[in-house]
Amino acid sequence: MTARQLVAELRLVLRVLLRQPGFWVPTVLFPAMLYAFFGAGLAGTGPAAGYAMASFAIYAVLGVGFYQFGVTVAQDRADPFIRWQRLLPGSAVAPWVARVAAGIGFSAVAMALVLLLGKVLGGVVLSDAGAWLRLVAIALMAALPATLMGTALGSLASERAAAPLANLVFLPLAYLGGLWMPPQLLPETVAAISVWTPTRAMGELAWAALDGRSLPERYLAVLAVWTAIAALITWLAQTRQSKVDFG
């Protein structure tokens, strides 16, 4: 994979995406809007305000990585342009890397808007500048498992089913994970499920980063297992798909 090809891949992906404002404006604005309506107001001021902002930062990253990526992976399977790209000289991994990088870029913008709103609108005061940086770092790290899970879903679902299916998985996961309301407020049975979800794990890591606590091992493990499952599903689905495509 040459740097020249990677630059060309990134330019291609970004051009196509940026020239569809109908795609990226809502994608980037949606988490900030939800945060403004429900997150910032409900959390009030004090430490809870910071937690709520962190939750929606994770939600923003997850939305782009999981939802958008999941849907496009399913759509790309039938795309003749993508098939043509596979026959071009050069690295076959580079287009993939470029798309993940673009996804993380959009995630970062969506997250930045949430953080900005938190500071301006939510009046979030964090203990130190380091807390902002730690939060950003954890949220961006979460983009990778989020993207992998989106890819797993997109590899399994058909083109038409991908968007509704991604909603069906993503929205409950955000709720179950306590990203929309503090996990302490979840009903008991929901709370029991919550601790096993990848979204809760991401949230717990973000909240710990905010406080400057060491990252809880239990949730690192939960997230690692989910990531491994997503990677396995992706691998199985891609192998099966290449039998259909290439076989």
Added chain:
Amino acid sequence: MNASLDRPVEANGLGKRFGAVTAIDRLSLHLERGEALGLLGPNGAGKSTALAMLMGLRAPDTGEVRLFGHRPASAAARAMMGVTPQAAGFPEQLTPREVLAYASARRAERVPFDDVVAAFGLAPLIDRRMAGFSGGEVRRVALALAFLGRPGLVFLDEPTAGLDAEAQQAFRAIARDYVVEGGALVLTSHHWDEIEAVCDRITMIDKGRKVMDGTLADIRARMQARRISFALPEGQRPPDWLQAARHGDHWHIESDDSDACLRRMVEEGIGFSGLTIEPLALQDIIARIRPEERP
């Protein structure tokens, strides 16, 4: 190195089944440098499957393909071939310049694309987004991409579908130049005149099997048939032995020995007028050969 290992296309005993359906059965193909092969056959004959196996988009169940000695879809093979995206396959947010620059950047060395832009008349379109392109305009961009950087081997699936006559002529000239300069070309087409203009050899596939294979020169030589066309005075019918068929106000005969046929027509004093004798078009030759070759 063994010469056959170095061939642009060397495919032996290809077989492909989809469930109970045999799409391709024991198909062997080869192509030399400086040669254009036309892949023909009715719809559903297996042309697309065969092409997909050659390009490396599908793996054969049996047999194997080598492109310049490399496995299809390998990096080495991809570096030496050019392919068109299927029609309607471009993100409509992009301009031809951007797609060409992208394809150029994927080659080991950046290649200029002024030549293909000029060859396919893309200059007026080059900076327009493809959203509003007609089918023919999209097709011209696709062809430019296939020939970009003059790869050693080019695959074209129905290259001129949707092109106007002028663009079709331009394509034929470019394809011939490319082959004369040593390029290898595999082409599927419904246009017989295009196959005749571009290809040196044809392979005809039906129901997944090769039913005919040969150089165009051979096929024409094997078939000395001519079409004799003439008019008769009002109310007069040609004798039965001529087996003439009526086309408008003319009668047509396809004859393997047009000289003998004509001599007899003169001897019998048939009052023909407006006589023409032409070699059969490739399409008609093949239609005549195929029934003879069927087991």
